[in-house]
Amino acid sequence: MAGEVTVPLLPCRSIDEIADFYRVLGFEQTYRQTRPNPYTVLQREDIALHFFAMDGFDPAASYGSCLVLVPDTGALFESFATGMRSAYGKLLVSGTPRMTRPRKRKNTGDLAGFSVVDPGGNWIRIFPLPGSASRDADQGEQAGPGAERSGIAKAMENAIVLGESKGDHRQAARILDTALAREQDSAPATELVEALVYRAELAMRLGDGERADEVLARVRDTPLGDADRETLAETLAGARDLEQVRRADRPPAS
Known part of the structure; x- marks a missing residue:
């Protein structure tokens, strides 16, 4: 049937x-x-x-x-x-x-x-249907067998599982903080910005607006070329959303 x-x-x-x-x-x-x-x-x-x-x-x-x-x-x-x-x-x-x-x-x-x-x-x-264009695109972009992953990329993978699948935002934030402290000076700019934007989002879920502001400032200060900005288009759009939320949440100046 x-x-x-x-x-x-x-x-x-x-x-x-x-x-x-x-x-x-x-x-x-x-x-x-x-x-x-x-x-x-x-x-x-x-x-x-x-x-x-x-x-x-x-x-x-x-x-x-x-x-x-x-x-x-x-x-x-x-x-x-x-x-x-x-x-x-x-x-x-x-x-x-x-x-x-x-x-x-x-x-x-x-x-x-x-x-x-x-x-x-x-x-x-919400996930892609089997055979859908978005599913095929996701699978087509997977790293090949044996592809080396940077420390920040591995930390992001683990943090996303904890934060998005399990809802453990605090542990996800700890994983990213450890990786950022260790590799922030050596990581590729694109991976660094992706990790920073996700860390800012986690900070906001944890009610830590000051930490979110600090991390978003680091995103703005990270030098990016045109190719990097194209690669990070969705991530940077996410950063703008977070900044808009922070502006909306701040109390009006007296």
Whole structure:
């Protein structure tokens, strides 16, 4: 038999709170029920997410998660990001809800995925469909057998697994701090900037705005040639998003 469909049922604190958030991402509420149990369905094209509300539910203690496979992770990320900027004036990069940027992960075969952590604390993990253009591009850019990886590149791989897959932002930050202290003067500029931008994002998830500002200043001060800037286009766009969030979060001058 073929054509089966699997739909996740995810917990939340309030079906109205969850629906408002997903509308920002371009979803439509196709079903809403308050009795006997609060329940809602959010749909965006072929992505369907079902949510049920629980009394006393704590999003911080949620284990809710699901995989969503899409043809183009980059395009979907940009669409979600546009909705967030329009609704909130910034990309949500820390706290709950939030969204991570697409990054390759060694524990997924170097596929570039990103996650949305919604108001229910659910991790919606988005990756390329088998056979999609974005998946083929990810696999085509993998290092060949025996390719040597720099210390910072290896640290980034490990930090991304901890930060993006496990949500252990503190340990991910420690790994990067160790690598940056050891290799910041010898690492290729592109790898250094990628590590610094991710470190700034981790700092913001940990509520350390001063550390984020310090690291973003190092990004701005790192000399880059035109070829480097082209290679780092998405990473530098991420740095600009982080700077915008920091400006928005600073209290107005008295």
